[in-house]
Amino acid sequence: MSEPVDEIIPDLEQVRATEGHEVATAEPVLTVRDLDVVYEVAQPVHAVKGASLTLHRGEVLGLAGESGSGKTTLAYGLNQLHRPPARITGGSVTFHGRDGEEVDVLALEGESLRAFRWSKIAMVFQGAxxxxxxxxxxxxxxxxxxxxxxxxxxxxxxxxxxxxxxxxxxxxxxxxxxxxxxxxxxxxxxxxxxxxxxxxPELMIMDEPTTALDVVVQREILQEILRLRQELGFAVVFITHDLPMLLEISDRIAVMRRGEIVELDTAENLYFAPQHPYTRRLLGSFPSLTGSTGDFLRAGYSPEETR
Ligand SMILES: Nc1ncnc2c1ncn2[C@@H]1O[C@H](COP(=O)(O)OP(=O)(O)O)[C@@H](O)[C@H]1O
Ligand SMILES: [Mg+2]
Structure with a gap:
């Protein structure tokens, strides 16, 4: 017994308006440069290709993209939670602490990595x-x-x-x-x-944290996360294939396709003026977004562009 996703949107819009999205600052908490992650199997899979992004303190960054686009692999890489056969083959991840310390995350190992993981960057998984x-x-x-x-x-x-x-x-x-x-x-x-x-922690990475829950509970937990974020000031990387949800809760959204971040913009720009054909296709694939706005989104691009 679940409501269609679009019915949760007005409520989340209210949260967005009342809880405010002014929590995000221009100060970086994590800088990712040209990150490459490869699954070293018989036919190697280049699951994350040259990913670059700067996450700001207190910001909610949504990570969207269809299943298999590399979202989880990227998230794990940010915190060195990846396991063989996954290997980071290039790039850097720098954490900028509240106290001014800069941490080269990919150089951490052993005890210092363990301590860093929970206290600076915490993670909530789908099946957590x-x-x-x-x-x-x-x-x-x-x-x-x-x-x-x-x-x-x-x-x-x-x-x-x-x-x-x-x-x-x-x-x-x-x-x-x-x-x-x-x-x-x-x-x-x-x-x-x-x-x-x-x-x-200063950053929470949440990989499909509410996907297994019914829509009402999902909404409650999302509201809770936004409230806590405001109260405690942590930044959030929120991963889901549910783009309508991301549009409501994110300050900015990165769209992944086949291991690459093809577009990264504010939720508003992404919704009203998507630049990449794949983003437009993704927006168009949600029934809840295909009302008049969806028609607007689809206007001016032809299916050939997405190939
Ligand atoms: N253990 C693994 N071995 C080989 N390939 C993998 C493994 N785990 C994931 N992949 C591949 O890496 C790509 C990205 O997967 P993933 O990061 O899980 O995507 P998403 O989270 O966006 O669904 C996919 O092509 C997937 O098949
Ligand atoms: Mg995943």
Missing amino acids: MNSLNPVISVKAQLEDVFTTHRPQMGAAERRRRCEELLELVGVDPGRITAFAHELSGGMRQRVMIAMALALD
């Missing part, structure tokens, strides 16, 4: 809610983040932080002793977001 351990309480799993990454923190402080985090993402802290199977999918995904927020 299913990666909660079924036999350990939510409380124990959340506390574990602090035990591992903030070993000097006392037990009382740890408990207080965990309760605070759950409240932040809209989960009743009274439910902290629950096990994963006792929580709904939406609640579990909120817990995963709480975990990602635990160490106050």
Whole structure:
């Protein structure tokens, strides 16, 4: 029982207007230059080709593109979460910390990489809610983040932080002793977001974080993410094949096609004046965008352009 996507758009538009998109600044938090990622298999797949982008502090950057275009591979590369046979064959990723430090992310390894990952750039995956351990309480799993990454923190402080985090993402802290199977999918995904927020990251990469949830829960969680972003000031890379959703929540959108970023612009420009034929085709492929505006979008380009 799910609503068509276009019915969620007016609400998100309201969020956009009231929560404001003025959070984004001109200050960079991550600079990606000519990033190349190759799957080194029998027939090597050049999954990310020369990707360049600058992500600003507090900004929501949407990453769009059809399945297989390289979105997940790019996201993993940003945080060195890729695994063989994937290999970064070129380019650079520079993190610009709040405190002024510059980190060459691709040069990090071992303990410093592990510490960097959770505390500076946190990640929420599509299936994240299913990666909660079924036999350990939510409380124990959340506390574990602090035990591992903030070993000097006392037990009382740890408990207080965990309760605070759950409240932040809209989960009743009274439910902290629950096990994963006792929580709904939406609640579990909120817990995963709480975990990602635990160490106050400056950037959150969210790869299809709401795709597995029904549309109403999706909307609630998106609103929550935008609110938290405003409150805590982190930047977001939000990945989904759902372009209508991205248009509502993103400051800027990068469109990927066959491993390349073919267009990167503000959500408004991308919607009203898409430059690349593939972007126009992508916009035209969503029924919710093919009203009069969709006709407008499609005007002036012929199918041949997309080949
Ligand atoms: N483990 C792998 N081995 C070989 N090719 C892969 C592997 N994982 C992904 N790919 C390929 O890399 C390309 C990009 O995939 P992916 O980043 O998952 O795209 P998206 O997230 O946009 O759907 C696709 O062509 C996919 O088939
Ligand atoms: Mg993907």
